[in-house]
Amino acid sequence: LSPDGRRFLFLSRVDEESETPEEKVEDVMWITKLRYRMDGTGYYPYTRSHLFTVSAEGGEPGQLTRGPYDVSSADWSPDGGEIAHVANMEDGDYTRIRDIFIIPSKGGSPRKLTDGRTMIRSVAWSPDGELLAYTGRIPVDPEHPMYGSTDIWVMPPGGGEARNLTSAFDRTVGAYGSSVFWxxxxxxxxxxxxxxxxxxxxxxxxxxxxxxxxxxxxxxxxxxxxxxxxxxxxxxxxxxxxxxxxxxxx
Known part of the structure; x- marks a missing residue:
């Protein structure tokens, strides 16, 4: 819910049919992604997860993000003017790296905030709007990105040096997809x-x-x-x- 209580922010999957071959046999499944299925889930649909907003009074949702990538977490700025979100815009099918982007809440071009080294899972704006907190892991070995501990980092929304708050904590932070709260x-x-x-x-x-x-x-x-x-x-x-x-x- 937006800070003024007037709009909802949500993730929804968008049809990716345009990225499949134009001529195809109906009873054949076309595989165009490296990660195309998962145990217990089956084949992934040709969709991408993107950000939308809709009025609390109802109406047509407005799509904020578009493209061949997935958004996995998002949070309104306290003044309602911007939305920070986690996405895999660059080579999303080939890497587990996720970055933080900031987009105007009324629509516009996303601005990349982080440096492309971290597997970021969630993001949360501080109550005063001065900092963003996020959970993320910098892979110890790029060829084995799942090795390493997840930590909590903070950085200014305008850019700058990220600071690790839990580097001395003797265990990993959170579970997969879990959020932090200010x-x-x-x-x-x-x-x-x-x-x-x-x-x-x-x-x-x-x-x-x-x-x-x-x-x-x-x-x-x-x-x-x-x-x-x-x-x-x-x-x-x-x-x-x-x-x-x-x-x-x-």
Missing amino acids: GDNGQIYFRAPRHGAYNLYMVSVDKGAVEPVIEGKRTLASFSLCADSSRIAFAATDATWPQEVWVHDA
């Missing part, structure tokens, strides 16, 4: 594994110190902060109990 006190909240479970932690943007928030022998699957960051709602489960929703004082 508190109103200069803290960033995130999930991380510990002894076979997933717990909740926070890191100070100024000091880079990581502190536990919610620990225990359970897996915290997702969480959200209330507007003033005083309470946390989270879903959690363990080996003998189904997933339930809990509330915790921050």
